[in-house]
Amino acid sequence: MMLGPAIELGLTAPVLATSREESAAAVAGQVHLGRHDDEQAVRTLAGEVDVLTFDHEHVPAAILEPIGAESLAAVRPGPAALAHAQDKLVMRERLTALGHPCPRWWRVGSRADLAEALERTGGRLVVKTPRGGYDAHGVRVLDAADQADDWLSEHGQLLAEELVPFTRELSAQVARRPGGEAVAYPVVQSLQKDGVCYEVVAPAPGLDESAQQRIQALALAIAEDLEVVGMLAVELFETADGEVSVNELAMRPHNTGHWSMDGAVTGQFEQHLRAVADLPLGATTPRGPVAVMVNLLGGAAEDLAPGAHAALAADPELKVHLYGKSVRPGRKIGHVTLVGEDAGDLLARAHRAERLIVDGPATAAPADGTTKETR
Secondary structure (H helix, E strand, O other): OOHHHHHHOOOOOOEEEOOOOOHHHHHOOOEEEOOOOOHHHHHHHHOOOOEEOOOOOOOOHHHHHHHHHOOOOEEOOOHHHHHHHHOHHHHHHHHHHHOOOOOOEEEEOOHHHHHHHHHHOOOOEEEEOOOOOOOOOOEEEEOOHHHHHHHHHHHOOEEEEOOOOEEEEEEEEEEEOOOOOEEEOOOEEEEEEOOEEEEEEEOOOOOOHHHHHHHHHHHHHHHHHHOOOEEEEEEEEEEOOOOEEEEEEEOOOOHHHOOHHHHEOOOHHHHHHHHHOOOOOOOOOEOOOEEEEEEEEOOOOOOOHHHHHHHHHHOOOOEEEEOOOOOOOOOEEEEEEEEEOOHHHHHHHHHHHHHHHHHOHHHOOOOOOOOOOOO
């Protein structure tokens, strides 16, 4: 999804992919085959470009650091910044030291450490693997210290956090250039389904202007403090008193920003390219009062085209983005967006389109406008 904006901006964007069947490789003009953790593959790509950037955070720092040190290519975000998205313990330590709001947390390396943390949290807590977790992978809620023995054996140390009594999840996205120029998008509300981002409403309903500005300022400060270059998503918990704490960081275009492709003057994929290429940043102004995004998670239909065609025919204002991935249950295979006046109406329409696409046209909504799924 960065390739279209790259063409429009006059940027050449070769891709490193593990196979030509991967989504980006299928549409890229130049493709290098290799793994992100293969030093020679990454260095070969770096030797052919001015800037190296990412669609995930898992490229090892040991590969990236020499590339920057040798001026083989500019690495954006750099490995020092990227470490905070790669390792949750590094992230928690740094954000806490900087004074940014976080849940209470503990570094645990034994069953005894976990038992002590459980006692401090009243008998339940969240445990996360420091590296490699995504979409609810690498996250457990525990009520006994022996429930993480396998992870302790595998990882050595874990991140333990209090269970935050949040009322909803928010996301604040910003973009930052190498010289420090930065812009913020409206803070959005996200809803998860089985640990996967399912729907987003922008801007977050009921979040007044002062709260919007306060949370945007927090995200901008984190980007500045960590010297992020590119897009940064700050995922947050909001509690009943309106306070927020940082849950996760992502230093790339992020699911919670997909709404901006159609709902903002500058979409997040174009903005990331502008930032890492050190081009002037684009306006983040919304194109309408409300934008919504609903993720398409693999369902009954293996061929998505018939449902997508039916959804577009039923709602000419709908935007459909398919990823070219093979379908399996729960896998993110695309998303839909709508822009308009009323969040409830937009979400209902987006979910009708979702069901058509992921389950096929046979699931068309009844005449009363409801869907066959109970939500």
